[in-house]
Amino acid sequence: MSILLENHIVELLLERNDKAMSLLYEHYGDTLLGVAFKVVRNEELAQDVLQESFMKIWKNSDRYDPNKAKLFTWLFRIVRNTSIDKLRSVNTKSDKEIQIDVSDVYKLGTEGVNPELMDVQDNLDKLDDKYQIVLDALFFQGMTQQEASDELNIPLGTIKSRLKIGLRELRKIYGSVLLLTSMLYIF
Structure with a gap:
């Protein structure tokens, strides 16, 4: 074209x-x-x-x-x-x-979870831009790590490092259980 x-x-x-x-x-x-x-x-x-x-x-x-x-x-x-x-x-x-008869498969313990804290995307702005960009590409735009590397023109190893560090920073905000629960809502 x-x-x-x-x-x-x-x-x-x-x-x-x-x-x-x-x-x-x-x-x-x-x-x-x-x-x-x-x-x-x-x-x-x-x-x-x-x-x-x-x-x-x-x-x-x-x-x-x-x-x-x-x-x-x-x-x-x-x-x-x-x-x-x-x-x-x-x-x-x-x-x-x-699974009509199975109602308790994969129940997550959500007692004490504050729903206002569950929106990961709203808390991305608390991270450095370099981590925000990678997390946004991978979780909210649906890219694979390789696609993010190609699209953002960032080496694949750097994408993986920024993902790991970005998730660690979010874990500090949410705590490990809350982050896992939040990420399940994304998918």
């Missing part, structure tokens, strides 16, 4: 012009459907994911920043994350159907 066409699509998205969606579908639809299918391994689910993804793209078009990522990278992440969410949703639904 030419840079001119990509820039035109971005402009249309930012203007909330319907033409942007038809251009996106025309130029990226097949590839993004392939991304969804690779994750969910089901044609019908992949089509649902693509439709949901395009709705998210439209709703969040003002969040796209060409200085942070190419348009395809941004689209790819939305489709990939939506695919993962869909797969988890389907798996959770089937798990619940299987």
Whole structure:
């Protein structure tokens, strides 16, 4: 795809012009459907994911920043994350159907847990920027460590170190049990 066409699509998205969606579908639809299918391994689910993804793209078009990522990278992440969410949703639904009689599996002891303290993302601002960036990429943008390394242009070893130190710093804020519980809510 030419840079001119990509820039035109971005402009249309930012203007909330319907033409942007038809251009996106025309130029990226097949590839993004392939991304969804690779994750969910089901044609019908992949089509649902693509439709949901395009709705998210439209709703969040003002969040796209060409200085942070190419348009395809941004689209790819939305489709990939939506695919993962869909797969988890389907798996959770089937798990619940299987475990109808089991109500106490995986009960977490939450006595004394203050719900206001459970939002890890709100407490990231208490960490140094270098740790915030890595934790945000890994936990809230759904990147793997290698993807974060590539996207942030930071060596993989540094990503791993910053993850470890960032989690240690959050543990100081929450305490080890609270951090584990908080991280479970993320996934």
